[in-house]
Amino acid sequence: MKTNLLKYYVIFLSGLFLFGCSKLNEPLPPSPEITLHKTGILDVNSPDFHGNLARQNGWDLKLCQSCHAADYSGGITDASCLTCHTQPKGPEACNTCHGDFLDPERIAPPEDTRKNISTDSVGVGAHVHHLYDNELGHSIECSTCHIVPDEYSDPGHTDTELPAEITFGNLAIHNIATNPVYDYNSATCSGVYCHGNWAFLKDSSDNQWIYTDSMIVGNAFSPIWNKVDGTQALCGTCHDLPPQGHQNAGEDPNATTCSGCHTGVVDADGNIIDQTKHINGEKNVFGN
Ligand code: HEC
Ligand code: HEC
Ligand code: HEC
Numbered sequence: 182m183k184t185n186l187l188k189y190y191v192i193f194l195s196g197l198f199l200f201g202c203s204k205l206n207e208p209l210p211p212s213p214e215i216t217l218h219k220t221g222i223l224d225v226n227s228p229d230f231h232g233n234l235a236r237q238n239g240w241d242l243k244l245c246q247s248c249h250a251a252d253y254s255g256g257i258t259d260a261s262c263l264t265c266h267t268q269p270k271g272p273e274a275c276n277t278c279h280g281d282f283l284d285p286e287r288i289a290p291p292e293d294t295r296k297n298i299s300t301d302s303v304g305v306g307a308h309v310h311h312l313y314d315n316e317l318g319h320s321i322e323c324s325t326c327h328i329v330p331d332e333y334s335d336p337g338h339t340d341t342e343l344p345a346e347i348t349f350g351n352l353a354i355h356n357i358a359t360n361p362v363y364d365y366n367s368a369t370c371s372g373v374y375c376h377g378n379w380a381f382l383k384d385s386s387d388n389q390w391i392y393t394d395s396m397i398v399g400n401a402f403s404p405i406w407n408k409v410d411g412t413q414a415l416c417g418t419c420h421d422l423p424p425q426g427h428q429n430a431g432e433d434p435n436a437t438t439c440s441g442c443h444t445g446v447v448d449a450d451g452n453i454i455d456q457t458k459h460i461n462g463e464k465n466v467f468g469n
């Protein structure tokens with residue numbers, strides 16, 4: 182009996198939460214159609230999957246908490262979220278909505294938060310290449326390109342309109358003269374340190390002899406975020422081989438001589454052999 186009463190209570194609540202109560206003072210329509218969750222609530226491939234429900238509600242999990250309890254343990258519904266969302270933060274874990282659901286270490290999109298609701302998505306772009314399969318350079322954090330929330334409910338996170346905010350920091354803005362820009366229309370970023378917006382000055386160098394100009398400069402390349410065919414980070418895109426202002430600038434396209442001086446960074450075949458020493462913000466030459 183108690184369970185039945187509870188069900189009615191919940192159905193009443195669902196009327197309030199899922200349809201709003203703005204028309205309380207109007208006469209009720211005849212036999213109003215009140216449903217709770219649709220059958221696809223647990224089917225990932227269904228448009229009624231609960232993730233899509235959250236997405237349609239602007240990712241506001243407070244709505245879910247109103248029935249499933251503040252700690253997601255089920256509350257009046259008896260249906261706990263924590264049986265499947267087993268991490269300490271439950272459904273609020275950082276890999277729930279935009280990471281790899283099975284790997285808490287991978288919180289960046291391979292999952293597109295816009296799927297099913299928008300056709301103008303740039304997709305998940307080069308997140309994986311930057312963060313997890315980065316064979317070219319030093320490891321990169323979210324904070325290089327975004328302000329990172331401590332908690333899912335922090336202001337500026339899901340309460341803002343898509344697309345995601347890009348705010349450059351860390352290495353992206355290291356040693357640069359002009360501020361980097363991300364252009365949403367072309368999905369192109371420009372002016373970041375990492376892609377060659379830098380200048381190393383002869384005046385402040387201990388190795389002035391290698392300079393053929395007042396500075397050694399990169400190419401300030403503008404990569405397209407969602408072009409992930411390898412062309413956007415080819416050897417020679419971010420800086421010439423060697424770079425402009427450096428002896429023999431541009432004369433070693435296969436990068437076979439760099440290893441003679443940039444020891445421990447590149448090998449004689451032009452492969453990066455120590456990612457921690459490339460695109461790390463430092464000059465690495467003669468083994469340091
Ligand atoms: C008005 C109350 C109410 C609200 C609001 C609500 N739910 Fe539910 N939910 C229930 C009840 C009751 C059940 C169990 C019966 C059922 O499946 O319909 C349930 C079941 C579920 C289940 C199935 C759990 C299982 O183990 O079978 C999922 C998943 C779920 N809800 C997700 C959500 C999400 C996500 C939200 C927020 C977007 C949400 N619910 C909001 C009442 C609610
Ligand atoms: C029976 C297991 C199960 C239960 C119970 C469950 N979830 Fe989920 N949930 C999943 C799985 C699996 C995914 C990831 C699906 C995928 O790979 O896209 C998911 C994804 C989500 C997402 C992200 C959706 C997206 O598309 O990015 C949210 C938000 C979420 N769940 C909230 C909840 C809440 C809130 C509850 C409890 C009311 C709940 N879940 C209960 C299994 C469950
Ligand atoms: C309930 C779903 C959900 C959860 C849980 C979640 N996120 Fe997000 N996150 C989103 C969505 C949706 C966006 C795109 C937001 C927008 O409109 O800007 C986003 C965007 C981001 C961004 C890009 C910058 C921005 O704000 O747009 C970062 C970084 C981020 N999330 C980190 C995190 C971290 C860290 C956690 C865990 C503390 C987390 N997220 C948990 C849904 C979620």
Ligand code: HEC
Pocket residue numbers: 279288289290292293294295302303304305306308311312321322323324325326327343344345347363365368406
């Ligand atoms: C190298 C820069 C860079 C780094 C590092 C980075 N992002 Fe992003 N992120 C972007 C760009 C660019 C977009 C796309 C903006 C747009 O929609 O045009 C984006 C979009 C997103 C989105 C929204 C995707 C969608 O579905 O539309 C989320 C969520 C996000 N990032 C989370 C993260 C998290 C979490 C991390 C760290 C684990 C991270 N990002 C690291 C550049 C970056």
Ligand code: HEC
Pocket residue numbers: 317374375376377413414415416417418419420436439443446447451452453458459460461462463464465466
């Ligand atoms: C995504 C942009 C990018 C690409 C692609 C790139 N580099 Fe670099 N490279 C940099 C930056 C930035 C520096 C500046 C110094 C630093 O931060 O490590 C640099 C510096 C160097 C140096 C000087 C040593 C050092 O790290 O200080 C060598 C040698 C080098 N790159 C070789 C290569 C070779 C060989 C390739 C192709 C396999 C390559 N680079 C591709 C961005 C790039």
Ligand code: HEC
Pocket residue numbers: 381386387388391397420421422423424427433436437438439440441442443463464465466
């Ligand atoms: C003869 C030795 C020598 C060779 C060969 C050489 N470099 Fe350099 N390179 C240097 C020295 C010395 C500096 C200056 C560092 C300083 O200012 O202290 C330098 C500076 C640089 C810089 C800017 C600062 C830094 O360390 O990131 C880049 C980028 C660079 N070299 C890339 C290359 C690339 C790519 C090749 C191969 C195509 C190459 N160099 C070949 C000696 C060499």
